[in-house]
Amino acid sequence: MTERVKDTKEMIRQMRPALRDGSYHFVHVADTELAARAMLMSIASFAEDEGLSLVVPAPALTELGLSDEMPMRCITLQVHSALDGVGLTAAVATLLADNGIPCNMVAAYHHDHAFVPAEMAERALELLQDLAD
Structure with missing residues (x-):
């Protein structure tokens, strides 16, 4: 596993959002x-x-x-974010909220996961990929 990332800008840059299969x-x-x-x-x-x-x-x-x-899709942020990192969840949730996409964030040990309504998942993925770029 890669080293944990703690810096806010680096977490966002490395997040590599990936849409999981299924709802x-x-x-x-x-x-x-x-x-x-x-x-x-x-x-x-x-x-x-x-x-x-x-x-x-x-x-x-x-x-x-x-x-x-409510069927949700899961977008996994593939950066190994530090548990004491600050700002990744806020950046993701704020971007999605600003675009009218509800988001339920789940933080786990290695990665953060954004659950969004199934019909909005592709748009949410595009937005997050643009944010990382």
Whole structure:
């Protein structure tokens, strides 16, 4: 793995946004048995006071019996951003917001991920590629 990047301008320059295949859904699961099954299928989770929030691939929705409210696409920022880096998330979210594209950012250990409505994903990808250039 490459060295972590901390400088704001360098994180943006190196972000190499890539659109992941498929669509994903943010869901809430309060039932512990369903949550245990859903966790195995999720790509991200967060324990909130109201229950477990998960990001699951679209095919898992039917199997889990969950509703299909808003299909999202995931754009992975492929720079290995430092956990204490400042500004990458703000730059991405601000650019997308300025262009009317909703964005849910998920920061993981190696990369940041921008989830945008499926129908806006290609435009969001173009904007982020232009920002990196």
